[in-house]
Amino acid sequence: MSIPSSSWPAESGARAKRLADALSPTSLSLLQVVADEAARRGLPLYLVGGFVRDLLLGRPATDFDLVVEGDATALARALVARHGGDTILHNRFGTAQWLLPDTISPTGHSSLDLISARSETYKHPSALPTVRPGSLADDLRRRDFTVNTLALRLDGEYFGELRDDLGGLDDLQRGLVRVLHQRSFEDDPTRLFRLVRYEKRYDFEVAPETLALIPESLPWIKKLSAERLRHELDLILEEDNAAAMLKRLAELKILAEAHPALAVNLSIRRRVEKAMQVLPGERRAFGWMLWLMHLSRPALKEIESRLHFHANLRDALFAASRLYSSRDSFIGKKPGQYVAVLDDFPLDSVRAVYLAMLRGEARRTLHNYLETWRHVKPKTTGHTLKKLGLEPGPRYQRILHLLRDAWLDGEVTSEEEEKRLLEKLV
């Protein structure tokens, strides 16, 4: 369990130093500019949520959420008037985006979101909430877990003052994830997924009262739209600890409620862990493929009808499942035969199935394909065939494939040999 190294200092110099140490110089000076303007206009300004949580945990935090107690759009306009840039306003939610001028951020952030503190009420369980302007206290009360309700005030003399209305610091120090009220999961069942994400990301525990709410909250998951449900699973698959999170979601029966075919066992978890080997930007897609590739097409179709994957991912997923189920069919075949087959699969699906395989000839085949064979090309090109006087047409492709197969299968090992084969073929 990661416990914060110390609590937040009360003395203003020490607070400012902790903040300065945690932020890059560009972020710090940007926050200072906004804080000065907020102070001039008498608008309390706060850093809220994940940034504060991670700062107190001593973890690097990059994204920050700024909440204004009052009209964020007025603050954004004042910043543009003084420093330049532009604003995009979302009046319904009182959210403003300040498009930063080069003088403020020559290299760093390109824009900054300013959010008006708001209160939220839920008309129906799992619906999107009704939003009204509110105080910071209201804004903190609408949040998911106590550890996400900490705020640091930034304007004027308050710079760095910690606001802890709901016991967030205590829970952070004890390593507990706790909802703010009994109906929290009913209001928003995505919190069931977020709960597990924080629990396993920080190696925290779920507060007993919160854990006790889970069984009765499960039916609300059915109310979640495909997009919201998929988004939560996407976020989980991007985490280092995704496999442990899926295991926990299964234990708590959250996963089965999302869709009965979304199961995990030890071998699936081991596969999902392989997604750590790809680039961070690819993790989500590989996470899905590694998780679900053992499923049949009908099972995948059922999951697809609940989650509505984007077209690219859906195609890669179905292809990975097809390839995974036929992986042993390559054994004993010549390279020319399976390169032609593998070329028809999306490359990422081949990479995912390769990652899933632990050992054996089929794994070596995929390795050779990915590293070497897929790059093999004959020296002959369409251009060469044209020069030889051949009429362009489907025959070109056939000849080029035969030449490539000859290289792959070791029947041709030099340019001379390829030329001789070409003469025969033509």
Ligand code: ATP
């Ligand atoms: P992460 O490190 O996972 O990105 P974060 O805290 O920055 O954590 P975001 O999803 O960016 O998470 O949300 C920002 C803040 O908004 C959270 O800290 C939390 O206070 C609040 N929040 C996000 N989702 C919900 C939700 N479903 N219900 C209530 N509050 C939420």
